[in-house]
Amino acid sequence: MKTKIFYVLFICASIRTMAQEKDAPMKAVVKTVTDKFPTTRILDVQYEQLGPTNFDSKLFGNRFERGRIDTHNRLKVAINVPFYATESKRFILTGSLRYKYETYGFGDIYNVNSSVPYTRENKEIHFFAAAMSATYVSKLFNKPVLYNATATVDGNEDNVQRVKGFVTANLVLKRTANTTITLGVLAMLDPSSIIPVTPLFTYNHKFENSNWDLDFILPQRLLLRRGLLENGRISLGTELNTESFYLNLSTPELKGIYELNQLELKSGFTYEYRFSSKINGLFKAGVNNVLSSRVTERGERTSKYVYDQKEDAQSYFRIGISYNPF
Numbered sequence: 001m002k003t004k005i006f007y008v009l010f011i012c013a014s015i016r017t018m019a020q021e022k023d024a025p026m027k028a029v030v031k032t033v034t035d036k037f038p039t040t041r042i043l044d045v046q047y048e049q050l051g052p053t054n055f056d057s058k059l060f061g062n063r064f065e066r067g068r069i070d071t072h073n074r075l076k077v078a079i080n081v082p083f084y085a086t087e088s089k090r091f092i093l094t095g096s097l098r099y100k101y102e103t104y105g106f107g108d109i110y111n112v113n114s115s116v117p118y119t120r121e122n123k124e125i126h127f128f129a130a131a132m133s134a135t136y137v138s139k140l141f142n143k144p145v146l147y148n149a150t151a152t153v154d155g156n157e158d159n160v161q162r163v164k165g166f167v168t169a170n171l172v173l174k175r176t177a178n179t180t181i182t183l184g185v186l187a188m189l190d191p192s193s194i195i196p197v198t199p200l201f202t203y204n205h206k207f208e209n210s211n212w213d214l215d216f217i218l219p220q221r222l223l224l225r226r227g228l229l230e231n232g233r234i235s236l237g238t239e240l241n242t243e244s245f246y247l248n249l250s251t252p253e254l255k256g257i258y259e260l261n262q263l264e265l266k267s268g269f270t271y272e273y274r275f276s277s278k279i280n281g282l283f284k285a286g287v288n289n290v291l292s293s294r295v296t297e298r299g300e301r302t303s304k305y306v307y308d309q310k311e312d313a314q315s316y317f318r319i320g321i322s323y324n325p326f
Helices: 002-018 025-036
Strands: 043-050 053-059 062-085 091-111 123-140 143-155 160-175 179-188 197-206 213-218 221-227 232-250 255-274 279-297 307-311 314-323
Touching: 091 232, 123 232
Parallel strands: none
Antiparallel strands: 043 062, 043 314, 053 062, 053 307, 062 091, 091 123, 123 143, 143 160, 160 179, 179 197, 197 213, 213 221, 221 232, 232 255, 255 279, 279 307, 279 314
């Protein structure tokens, strides 16, 4: 899911750029995408720390545990390398690697059948993903269109766990000096997908006589942005993110390989600063709301979950640095 959203963002940003550039369309696509999304740059490193939160869980639909997560941190590294392009630059192949190291520290935990608290050892998670993406720029009904096909392989420190894929098409509906609207479709090649076909919609608008612009990507983000200080940019709004990893479980109730999929809504601000033409920094902070956190058997639909966890809202901050020689 994480890799899918990453490439959907790539495609949505790309199609807006294509609508405005007649020459070297792929070059313009890459420039705009890497500007909007740090994780698409050649190298991106981000560290996130989330505040403490209380949780309440169910196992097989029955009340299971409640307790507290005292510490929760994430370290993410992304590498993206375009390795083939046609002479016209309308077709390009890109390889990507992702690594995530995630840690949990727990406070008191209570079982539904006991009032005596107990503790749990800190949990360390390793997640790896590799993707191959093919992107082609063309025209349909005399309007710019972008096609993409992506295959991904992911897993943990023990083994490769799953192979997934999807295809997309995006078309420019409207383009003016200040407004661009696009519409598209995404088809999942993944048996565990709840919705195999998903519509895509983007709306980008720069306000008249203003430094502010509105960036809306359904269903991922709604941001207001403007330049702030020399070489800086601030964004205010809400972003929808997904987190996932694999669990090797051996308990009386659960044995085998399982997937955790978590849907998070982050609201707050982002400040980006360009240290040089190749190095950029990032700082994000605000409130994180976990909309859904479920564990399923590997490859099963999220609706067929075996474990469900609810969490209170929590604060968060993220810092990052990226390198983009192009």
